[in-house]
Amino acid sequence: MEFLLQGLVLGFGYVAPIGMQNLYVINSALREERLKAYRVAFTTIFFDISLALACFFGIGLLLDKVSFLKNAMIIIGSIVVIYIGYGIIKSSPDITKEVKLEKDYFKIVRDTFTVTWLNPQAIIDGSLLLGGYNAYVPEEYKIYFILGFCMASFLWFTSLTTIMSLFKAKINNRVIKWINIICGAIIIFFGIKLAISLI
Numbered sequence: 001m002e003f004l005l006q007g008l009v010l011g012f013g014y015v016a017p018i019g020m021q022n023l024y025v026i027n028s029a030l031r032e033e034r035l036k037a038y039r040v041a042f043t044t045i046f047f048d049i050s051l052a053l054a055c056f057f058g059i060g061l062l063l064d065k066v067s068f069l070k071n072a073m074i075i076i077g078s079i080v081v082i083y084i085g086y087g088i089i090k091s092s093p094d095i096t097k098e099v100k101l102e103k104d105y106f107k108i109v110r111d112t113f114t115v116t117w118l119n120p121q122a123i124i125d126g127s128l129l130l131g132g133y134n135a136y137v138p139e140e141y142k143i144y145f146i147l148g149f150c151m152a153s154f155l156w157f158t159s160l161t162t163i164m165s166l167f168k169a170k171i172n173n174r175v176i177k178w179i180n181i182i183c184g185a186i187i188i189f190f191g192i193k194l195a196i197s198l199i
Contacts, residue, residue, distance in 0.1 A: 011152025013186030029164030081191030089184030
């Protein structure tokens, strides 16, 4: 349960800051009827979870084969995680900017794949974040940690779509800024925790 909750909290901290993925989901919820918005959300969840699994287990295989990389990954991971958190706190996304939304489902799949799997920053950040935690979490608890992380993706994107659909008129950039500040602080906390685990 401890590692499931760690994965869940870290997953929320990682997925909730407003980047390309979230802007796409937010704009679909603000501009589409609810069922179509959920279609975008579930497609995004699929690609987000598949990327998390690839980052966690792909880096895990490498760490198992090259043991000296484990401590290096924890050191690099903790520094990068703290830097990611700081960058999130400093960022100021603008939800008033129009994001082009495609009606055709094939194009929705293409766009959600693009903002997830073809986003180099997401791949680098995800690999370092999850690689560091792969090195930190004991082998028998890895499945619980990544399950919690994936649950966060599901809960976040479905909640985000629901909230944005229900409260379209009340969402503004100030609310989004506070979401980023809270999420950035959570990620910095986990970066420090990662560094302390090595010490």
